[in-house]
Amino acid sequence: xxxxxxxxxxxxxxxxxxxxxxxxxxxxxxxxxxxxxxxxxxxxxxxxxxxxxxxxxxxxxxxxxxxxxxxxxxxxxxxxxxxxxxxxxxxxxxxxxxxxxxxxxxxxxxxxxxxxxxxxxxxxxxxxxxxxxxxxxxxxxxxxxxxxxxxxxxxxxxxxxxxxxxxxxxxxxxxxxxxxxxxxxxxxxxxxxxxxxxxxxxxxxxxxxxxxxxxxxxxxxxxxxxxxxxxxxxxxxxxxxxxxxxxxxxxxxxxxxxxxxxxxxxxxxxxxxxxx
Numbered sequence: 690x691x692x693x694x695x696x697x698x699x700x701x702x703x704x705x706x707x708x709x710x711x712x713x714x715x716x717x718x719x720x721x722x723x724x725x726x727x728x729x730x731x732x733x734x735x736x737x738x739x740x741x742x743x744x745x746x747x748x749x750x751x752x753x754x755x756x757x758x759x760x761x762x763x764x765x766x767x768x769x770x771x772x773x774x775x776x777x778x779x780x781x782x783x784x785x786x787x788x789x790x791x792x793x794x795x796x797x798x799x800x801x802x803x804x805x806x807x808x809x810x811x812x813x814x815x816x817x818x819x820x821x822x823x824x825x826x827x828x829x830x831x832x833x834x835x836x837x838x839x840x841x842x843x844x845x846x847x848x849x850x851x852x853x854x855x856x857x858x859x860x861x862x863x864x865x866x867x868x869x870x871x872x873x874x875x876x877x878x879x880x881x882x883x884x885x886x887x888x889x890x891x892x893x894x895x896x897x898x899x900x901x902x903x904x905x906x907x908x909x910x911x912x913x914x915x916x917x918x919x920x921x922x923x924x925x926x927x928x929x930x931x932x933x934x935x936x937x938x939x940x941x942x943x944x945x946x947x948x949x950x951x952x953x954x955x956x957x958x959x960x961x962x963x964x965x
Contacts, residue, residue: 723858723861723921723937723939724858724939725861725862725921725922725937725939726741726742726862726937727741727742727934727935727936727937727940727951728740728741728862728865728866728869728922728934728935729741729742729932729933729934729935730869730933730934730935731746732873733746733748733753733873734748734874735748735749735750735872735873735874736748736752736753736870736871736872736873736874737869737870737871737873738753738755738866738869738870738871739865739866739869739935740755740764740866740869741757741866743758744756744757744758745758745760751767751768751769752765752766752767752768753765753766753767753870755866759823760822760823761822761823761825761827761850761851761852762850762851762852762855762859762863763848763849763850764848764849764850764863764866764867765847765848765849766845766846766847766848766867766870767845767846768843768844768845769843769844769845770843771841771842771843772841772842772843772844773840773841773842774840774841774842775837775840775842776835776837776842776844777812777835778812778813778814778833778834778835778844779798779814779833781833781835781844781846782795782814782816782831782833782846785846786818789848790820790822790829792820792821792822793818793819793820793829794818794819794820795816795817795818796817796818796819797816797817798814798815798816798817799814799815800813800814801813801814801815801832804834806836806843808836808837808838808839809836809837809838810836811834811835811836811845812834812835812836813832813833813834814832814833815830815831815832815833816830816831816832816833817829817830818830818831819853822850825852825853826852826853826854827850827851827852827853827856828850828851828852828853828856828860829848829849829850830848830849830850830860830863830864831846831847831848832846832847833845833846834846847867848867849863849864849866849867851863861921862920862922862937864920865920865921865922865935868920869935921937921938921939922935922936922937922938923935923936923938923948923960924936924960924961925948925958925959925960925961926958926959926960926961926962927950927952927956927958928956928958928959929956933961934948934951934958936948936958945957
């Protein structure tokens with residue numbers, strides 16, 4: 690798959706594939722007064738994710754773009770499977786920024802712990818970037834992972850962006866949106882069912898499929914705990930409709946003894962079962 694085809698498939702507003710292993714930067718202190726949105730879970734054909742109400746959502750086999758009204762704030766992540774040649778995270782970031790937003794400049798970078806990969810470990814790096822988007826100064830966090838073997842490479846990139854003016858507040862909840870995304874159709878994600886690779890060596894697409902199958906299974910077990918302990922969101926459920934919400938801790942109403950239903954504020958939500 691060429692970069693041009695890859696970008697066309699995603700609309701190239703940005704890229705989105707969730708990986709629980711790629712964590713968001715928490716080096717800066719959040720603002721004292723939080724005003725984080727309620728996140729509503731969604732199930733697509735290949736992925737599931739949580740996003741604020743009224744956000745636009747675009748899903749392909751390669752990933753998902755989640756965009757706030759106006760498009761300046763977004764979360765996006767994707768997987769490129771079986772590219773030819775060799776690639777480093779820094780090279781992949783530079784290549785994609787030329788397509789996504791050439792104005793973005795890296796202001797900080799750090800190496801993250803390697804993660805188990807398909808044929809080699811995912812080398813992961815995290816970047817802070819600054820630039821302009823539609824004339825507005827913006828900040829971006831990008832985490833890139835690359836796994837290479839036998840002259841082919843797999844790459845993931847997860848982004849979240851918002852205006853520089855609201856970045857300190859937005860970065861307290863945008864990582865929760867990014868980390869909510871999970872693969873639910875591993876056989877077809879990134880076109881895995883169409884990848885034709887040589888059968889006379891170990892590099893076949895069964896490893897890719899199994900990798901994302903296991904990722905999806907583990908995501909069910911850990912996603913709820915991660916949201917609640919790391920991101921400060923709690924998965925709750927409407928007892929009447931069964932609809933789930935990711936509620937920020939600060940929405941807890943101590944006087945009522947729980948979280949108020951966004952649709953019917955006179956009712957309380959209940960704890961969602963693990964895995965939902």
